[in-house]
Amino acid sequence: MLQAVSELTPDHKAVILLREVEGLSYEEISQVMQCSKGTVMSRLHYARKKLQNKLRDYL
Amino acid sequence: MSDPVAGCSSDPTTLITCREIEGVLPLFFDGELDVQQTRAVALHIGRCRTCEGELDKLGKLQEAISSAVRERTSQTLTGSIWEDVKKRLPPPRRTLAERIGDWWDGLSPRALYPVPVVAAAVVGFLVAVALLRHPERRGVETAAASAAAAASAPHESPVRVEEIESSSAIALLRDADILALWIDEENPAGMSTPVSAAVSDLASEDLVAEPVAEGVE
Numbered sequence: 517m518l519q520a521v522s523e524l525t526p527d528h529k530a531v532i533l534l535r536e537v538e539g540l541s542y543e544e545i546s547q548v549m550q551c552s553k554g555t556v557m558s559r560l561h562y563a564r565k566k567l568q569n570k571l572r573d574y575l
Numbered sequence: 576m577s578d579p580v581a582g583c584s585s586d587p588t589t590l591i592t593c594r595e596i597e598g599v600l601p602l603f604f605d606g607e608l609d610v611q612q613t614r615a616v617a618l619h620i621g622r623c624r625t626c627e628g629e630l631d632k633l634g635k636l637q638e639a640i641s642s643a644v645r646e647r648t649s650q651t652l653t654g655s656i657w658e659d660v661k662k663r664l665p666p667p668r669r670t671l672a673e674r675i676g677d678w679w680d681g682l683s684p685r686a687l688y689p690v691p692v693v694a695a696a697v698v699g700f701l702v703a704v705a706l707l708r709h710p711e712r713r714g715v716e717t718a719a720a721s722a723a724a725a726a727s728a729p730h731e732s733p734v735r736v737e738e739i740e741s742s743s744a745i746a747l748l749r750d751a752d753i754l755a756l757w758i759d760e761e762n763p764a765g766m767s768t769p770v771s772a773a774v775s776d777l778a779s780e781d782l783v784a785e786p787v788a789e790g791v792e
Contacts, residue, residue: 517643535605536640542607561601567636574639 520570528563535560591619596626604633 521529530549534540542560546553596619602608603616620626669677 517639518647521640521644532640533644536637537644542605557602557607560605564601564633564636567640568632571636571639 517571517574520567523570524563524566528559528566531556531559532563532567591615593619593623593626596620596623597629600626600629601633604630604637 521532524532527549531545534545534548535542540548542553542556545556545560549556596616599608599612599616603613603620606613608616620630
């Protein structure tokens with residue numbers, strides 16, 4: 517799992533950790549990463565898709 | 576934010592499709608939808624096994640990431656980092672009671688056997704010291720005090736008397752007295768003869784001249 521997370525891009529890694537581990541809302545993540553809320557949603561969507569594809573056998 | 580389910584507010588169960596749910600399912604999972612949208616998605620998921628399975632995947636992914644990261648964080652903190660920090664921390668100060676407790680716990684039961692004996696000896700010593708320092712509290716003198724008083728009166732010692740009697744000066748004086756008495760008996764008139772005067776002078780000179788020299792022999 518950690519290996520799969522580490523292979524994400526820095527933006528995707530940051531947004532997935534802030535959301536899944538720290539439990540921040542989209543608004544809070546957008547403030548932390550200084551981006552729009554739509555960008556947060558997009559990055560989170562793609563990060564999840566990548567992780568699900570890599571960990572298909574484990575989930 | 577785009578609102579893919581906005582148009583189904585009047586009858587969400589009939590207008591929302593699985594394709595539309597796919598776009599808002601992460602938002603539903605993260606609690607980013609409003610109450611009406613959340614209700615519409617929840618109604619659809621309750622009837623659609625496929626969308627419910629997608630929601631479960633999101634939940635499992637979140638649980639897996641969270642647990643893996645927290646486990647790694649815990650290992651890191653309790654592992655090398657915390658060990659390094661502990662090495663640099665000063666040892667915690669222990670209170671006197673804790674140190675006494677450690678000392679007591681460290682004693683073996685065998686080491687505790689002499690404790691009553693030592694305690695009794697200490698108490699006895701203290702009592703003896705108190706009695707010696709304050710003899711009037713006992714009402715009578717102790718044997719030690721009596722012995723000390725006897726030692727402070729040397730004129731009554733028989734050893735001392737014998738030493739005095741054995742000295743040559745006394746012996747010489749006794750001989751001189753006997754000789755003078757014999758002379759007086761031979762001369763009852765009390766006249767002083769040259770012999771008696773010489774003997775008396777000799778005796779007095781010997782007494783003054785060498786009272787100790789013959790005593791050493």
